[in-house]
Amino acid sequence: MLNLPRQPAERRVNSTVAPWRKLRKIVAISIAAFFIVSVDGKAQPQPVAAAPVKHLHIVYLGKHYSEPTPLSLLEKPVYDKGIQGARVGAADNNITGKFVGQETDLTEDILPQDGDIVAEAKKVFAAGTSLIVADLEAKDLLAVADLPEAKKAIILDIRTSDDDLRQEQCRANVFHLAPSYSMRADALGQFLLYKRWQRWFLIHGTKPADLAYTAAIKRAASRFGSRIVAERTYTYNAGARDTETGHQQTEQQMALLTQSVPAYDVIFVVDLDEAFGEYLLFNSFDPRPVVGTQGLVAVAWHQAFDEFAAKELQNRFSQFAGRAMTERDYEGWLAARIFGEAVLRTGATDAETLRNYMLSDKFEIAGYKGVGMTFRRWDLQLRQPILLAGPRALVSIAPIEGFLHPKYLTDSLGYDEPETKCHFSK
Amino acid sequence: MRLALLIALSAAFLSSQAALAATLFVTNEKDNTVTVLDSGTLAIRKVIPVGARPRGIVITPDYRQIFVCLGDDNALGVIDTKTLTVSRSIPNVPDPELIAIDPKGERLYVANEEQSQVTVIDPGSGKTVGTVDVGPEPEGLSISPDLKTVVNTSEAGSMAFFIDTKTLKIESDVLVDQRPRVAQYTRDGKQVWVSAEVGGTVSVIDAQTRTIIKKIGFEIQGVQPELIQPVGILFSLDGKRAYVALSHANHIAVVDTQTLQPIAYVLVGERPWHMALDPDGTKLYVANGNTNDLTVIDLKSLKPMRSVNVGHLPWGVAAMP
Numbered sequence: 240m241l242n243l244p245r246q247p248a249e250r251r252v253n254s255t256v257a258p259w260r261k262l263r264k265i266v267a268i269s270i271a272a273f274f275i276v277s278v279d280g281k282a283q284p285q286p287v288a289a290a291p292v293k294h295l296h297i298v299y300l301g302k303h304y305s306e307p308t309p310l311s312l313l314e315k316p317v318y319d320k321g322i323q324g325a326r327v328g329a330a331d332n333n334i335t336g337k338f339v340g341q342e343t344d345l346t347e348d349i350l351p352q353d354g355d356i357v358a359e360a361k362k363v364f365a366a367g368t369s370l371i372v373a374d375l376e377a378k379d380l381l382a383v384a385d386l387p388e389a390k391k392a393i394i395l396d397i398r399t400s401d402d403d404l405r406q407e408q409c410r411a412n413v414f415h416l417a418p419s420y421s422m423r424a425d426a427l428g429q430f431l432l433y434k435r436w437q438r439w440f441l442i443h444g445t446k447p448a449d450l451a452y453t454a455a456i457k458r459a460a461s462r463f464g465s466r467i468v469a470e471r472t473y474t475y476n477a478g479a480r481d482t483e484t485g486h487q488q489t490e491q492q493m494a495l496l497t498q499s500v501p502a503y504d505v506i507f508v509v510d511l512d513e514a515f516g517e518y519l520l521f522n523s524f525d526p527r528p529v530v531g532t533q534g535l536v537a538v539a540w541h542q543a544f545d546e547f548a549a550k551e552l553q554n555r556f557s558q559f560a561g562r563a564m565t566e567r568d569y570e571g572w573l574a575a576r577i578f579g580e581a582v583l584r585t586g587a588t589d590a591e592t593l594r595n596y597m598l599s600d601k602f603e604i605a606g607y608k609g610v611g612m613t614f615r616r617w618d619l620q621l622r623q624p625i626l627l628a629g630p631r632a633l634v635s636i637a638p639i640e641g642f643l644h645p646k647y648l649t650d651s652l653g654y655d656e657p658e659t660k661c662h663f664s665k
Numbered sequence: 666m667r668l669a670l671l672i673a674l675s676a677a678f679l680s681s682q683a684a685l686a687a688t689l690f691v692t693n694e695k696d697n698t699v700t701v702l703d704s705g706t707l708a709i710r711k712v713i714p715v716g717a718r719p720r721g722i723v724i725t726p727d728y729r730q731i732f733v734c735l736g737d738d739n740a741l742g743v744i745d746t747k748t749l750t751v752s753r754s755i756p757n758v759p760d761p762e763l764i765a766i767d768p769k770g771e772r773l774y775v776a777n778e779e780q781s782q783v784t785v786i787d788p789g790s791g792k793t794v795g796t797v798d799v800g801p802e803p804e805g806l807s808i809s810p811d812l813k814t815v816v817n818t819s820e821a822g823s824m825a826f827f828i829d830t831k832t833l834k835i836e837s838d839v840l841v842d843q844r845p846r847v848a849q850y851t852r853d854g855k856q857v858w859v860s861a862e863v864g865g866t867v868s869v870i871d872a873q874t875r876t877i878i879k880k881i882g883f884e885i886q887g888v889q890p891e892l893i894q895p896v897g898i899l900f901s902l903d904g905k906r907a908y909v910a911l912s913h914a915n916h917i918a919v920v921d922t923q924t925l926q927p928i929a930y931v932l933v934g935e936r937p938w939h940m941a942l943d944p945d946g947t948k949l950y951v952a953n954g955n956t957n958d959l960t961v962i963d964l965k966s967l968k969p970m971r972s973v974n975v976g977h978l979p980w981g982v983a984a985m986p
Contacts, residue, residue, distance in 0.1 A: 335819065335822035548820065583840065609863075609894075609913065611863045611864065611865070
């Protein structure tokens with residue numbers, strides 16, 4: 240039985256490509272070739288549009304940033320988060336595209352950590368591409384977005400959660416697909432209010448990202464009438480992974496960290512770099528659940544999520560990539576799909592038409608979370624339900640039932656229009 | 666000739682049985698079972714274990730067999746409606762989600778969700794007689810009354826494909842709103858209605874020109890617009906009304922097929938997706954996925970009469986006189 244090609248027919252891969260992937264590319268091309276033959280053999284030409292195939296050129300611009308090794312051995316370090324999702328998204332576009340004469344060409348442009356992203360971006364823009372999927376940290380993202388050549392580009396940010404980038408530092412050419420820290424914190428805040436677990440013990444790391452998420456949690460506490468009864472920082476990396484007797488240290492460390500605090504309902508942990516958060520579960524002095532970056536997490540995607548046909552995407556992805564779909568893979572997939580959807584509906588491939596469409600009332604994208612998702616026009620953040628997931632299963636989905644909003648329920652998460660400090664549109 | 670005879674016979678059968686209760690079959694996606702109920706008493710007659718992830722369900726025109734999609738078994742289960750047991754299984758049907766049978770009972774069309782394919786199966790031998798490559802995540806299927814065309818929706822591709830049943834080639838594709846779940850030919854075969862779950866609309870497509878005549882939208886007071894998610898579509902026996910299951914809006918919309926306007930909304934359980942019409946046309950049976958029950962709607966008064974528990978995550982319904 241014929242399986243449809245799961246890879247875009249054409250893609251430029253940078254030099255770090257693994258040999259097995261090259262092999263798979265050859266397989267994909269041969270499948271594609273078979274396709275052309277079978278299509279040509281059809282008596283009726285309708286499935287193949289008479290007009291020449293329209294090409295959607297997307298460049299995936301990224302960097303191999305060093306990422307923390309997960310604390311748990313259950314989680315393997317993954318070095319191709321994001322791009323694998325974009326590949327699946329482009330392939331999804333192309334299944335539909337072959338019926339309407341459209342093809343998504345995904346170019347992969349991923350630099351080493353010390354690579355010159357600005358020079359690379361200039362080359363990309365000079366080559367005439369203005370549809371970018373940005374797997375870049377904040378500083379690099381802004382450097383690319385602020386290039387004069389990028390003015391008319393559409394940059395889909397699939398990596399950052401910084402509220403700054405959606406507030407004072409927002410850019411008119413940067414659309415944010417990943418939920419912001421404030422959306423995540425509000426999602427947990429709604430859930431904790433619904434549970435009446437309103438006394439929070441906040442424990443956080445001290446890296447800039449930890450502090451940014453911490454600020455969003457404090458905002459959520461005041462929005463939902465919850466109380467931070469104690470706040471502590473933690474920096475020591477007890478590190479049970481790859482340590483023979485590591486658990487003995489963490490047992491003591493975590494108990495010490497969590498004793499002598501006022502009565503509380505939950506530990507709200509912020510440890511984005513995975514230095515200690517995982518160890519708070521079952522090691523706290525008092526028996527309390529853990530929420531935040533470990534324990535119950537607020538994410539755009541989770542590998543245990545299978546509702547709203549999500550199982551189909553999970554299966555499609557894992558068959559393609561040979562591993563579970565991470566949050567950034569989901570954003571990468573979504574980025575390719577958003578461009579694909581805009582091209583499918585408008586028939587155009589230029590940035591201006593696509594941008595106008597993406598910001599119009601007609602645009603919405605289905606992302607396996609049950610509702611059509613759209614962009615907030617005031618900060619170009621994608622509105623979306625947020626998954627609340629435990630280590631092994633989905634717990635709930637925010638907006639939590641009962642949290643209302645006059646326009647979109649999902650606008651109950653994060654910075655709403657009246658609160659925004661983003662003013663590029665004015 | 667055979668068809669005429671069949672119609673005559675079943676008409677005679679129908680009229681003699683009109684006062685009698687129907688038998689209902691409900692697939693329970695998470696229980697791996699089919700619940701069998703008596704439509705009069707709504708008592709459960711039997712729970713049949715069928716296999717992994719039963720969703721789409723269809724009954725043959727002679728009411729002798731029921732075909733059930735078993736997604737995680739990559740197979741169809743076949744229920745003998747006399748013995749109420751699984752009499753056989755059709756293997757090697759990749760990830761079947763939804764199934765349709767033509768009015769003569771000669772062909773099964775199955776949407777293979779993960780394969781971007783529609784498989785055509787001979788119901789007797791269980792052999793695959795053809796496949797059609799369609800859009801990603803195929804789901805809805807409907808066969809034209811003249812048997813010439815089958816329409817298939819691609820959930821992830823937002824399209825309805827018109828497929829020639831003889832050549833199994835795609836003749837036309839129609840772009841509809843996001844996540845089209847169900848396609849349904851009107852009783853007269855002149856239109857195809859396609860629901861878009863995330864788009865929140867039903868596209869009414871002219872079956873001849875294959876263009877959209879109208880997109881029907883829905884509005885229920887007190888229900889957030891994004892929760893209005895049309896899935897199942899059925900037409901009344903006289904073709905004058907359409908019933909559209911609105912999923913997370915927990916209502917069934919009743920649409921006038923002349924004006925193409927919703928005329929009523931009936932409250933049911935949570936997340937209604939698929940429905941079945943009573944063979945006598947007087948009642949509608951609705952499977953409510955999130956409340957694990959089945960709601961019976963009286964189609965004269967448009968009132969929900971009763972809801973009864975079935976299995977875990979009920980998905981589809983079939984009715985037998």
